Amino acid sequence: MKAYLELVCPAGTPAALRAAVDAGADAVYCGFQDCTNARNYPGLNFDRHELKSGIAYAHARGCRVFVAVNTFARAGDFGPWQRAVDDAAALGADAIIVADLGVLDYAARTYPKLRLHLSVQAAAASAFAIRFYRETFGISRVILPRVLAVEEIAALIGQTDIEAEVFAFGSLGTMVEGRCYLSSYITGRSPSMDGVCAPAEHVSYQEEGNCLVSRLGEVVINRFGPHEPAAYPTPCKGRYLVHGRPIYLFEEPIGLNVIPLLAELKAAGVTALKIEGRQRSRAYVSKIVGTFRAILDSLAQGKPLPAEAAELAGVAEGGRETFGAYARGWR
């Protein structure tokens, strides 16, 4: 059966990698236990031995492994990024996901046969940018920023004729990836430089009366009423007092789910769907990947969407789902 769209799934731990492979992922993406990837949370990610075992497990089952080396290298300290590229190549990764120009240049020169995927952190949202990355570094695929409408994606793919991967499900960043400094402003650490948005050591939740209050450092991010769904303490989805009224300034806690748009995305020329969530559990990975596998297989056979498609809302942040910029463009 010809794949409808390639399914690229998250793995924050070796257990999650096995769960994703077993649930039917076409490819799994993961990172090392350091600042070189954009999900650098305590206890998450792979050491070199775990990655070697994980790649062997995935390859034995026909699944590819992409290694994210997608933060921006610190000035005067290129070592961790160089080692990450070297080790990913040596361990047999099928591709590395990169954003930094220096890391791209190093990888392209040193490992010309290693596939390079341009990370969403590079925020390449124009044909000029994508062509530049392809012509200069030979990237094989671009992971498009979550700021584009479906018709904009179709136009970009038409103009660049490159493999495009788009986010299909999971937590939704409302800022332009790779250029957001809200977390850095509050905590001194950011996803782009340190691999963490709202780093855990700065996060606290407290019960105050019958409310749950989330803080990032000293900043109150949200105050949830007794029956209100809770959310991550990310600054872009905070509820702030504006003229004395608590409102969501940028975006409400909500999760991305493009299941109803899959046919449009395929028609737009998209190659692969990315499931967000390396910080989520193996139970989450298993459920989401299994559901998407069933959906993509049904669509490939021209069948209607299976019943599982309706069961994912409960796992979304805030208990609600959106098409994000795909339907309305970026605001």
Next chain:
Amino acid sequence: MAEAEFPVLLVSNALALLPAPILERGIGLLLAVLARKHPRLFRTLAAHPPCAIGIEPIDLPHRFVLRYGGGFPSLIPTGTLDQPLNARVKGKLESLVGLLEGRLDSDTLFFSREIVITGDTETVLSLRNALERDSVDLFATAMALFGPASGLVQHAALALERRLVKTRRRLMAWHEALHAARREEASVAARCARLEAQLQEANARLAKLEARLRRRDLARDLS
């Protein structure tokens, strides 16, 4: 031993009955078996800076304090959680065990407020991620404590759990039926009250009509 569903009703009923010292002894044995089966998990916990996490199953009379970092971990039952803690995790026993075993997604439970995590998020996140790496089967581990009789005990425990589940379903059905009857009773009472009010209104109007008739008769007699 084959993987089996965790018998949450049986365990919560048994735990509610056990006095804290016996519970503490049982947990100590369980931790020793878990340490043998999951050495990597226990190495990770030992390497963590010393910390204390309060565990609050809302459907049990017991609270627990989990201490780890720098040595062998402990899980001590306690009546209250008023000692200094790095963080607290609160939820139904079923949710807490599901998290420990990695069967449930912690973020989903957190979003829906089925579990509440307060305090130092980094400590809880590190613990969650350490548990994620190992597939802990709490029920199978507990059964292993019974040695050669473990198969028999597991069989009996699961049979008892099925009975408890059936009984609870029956009780819930009765409870619902009782509520339905009460709702019906309430609707009859409300209808009676409405009819009573209408009757009183009709009586008042009748009294007014009678008074008007009496006044008209009196006026006619006088003329």
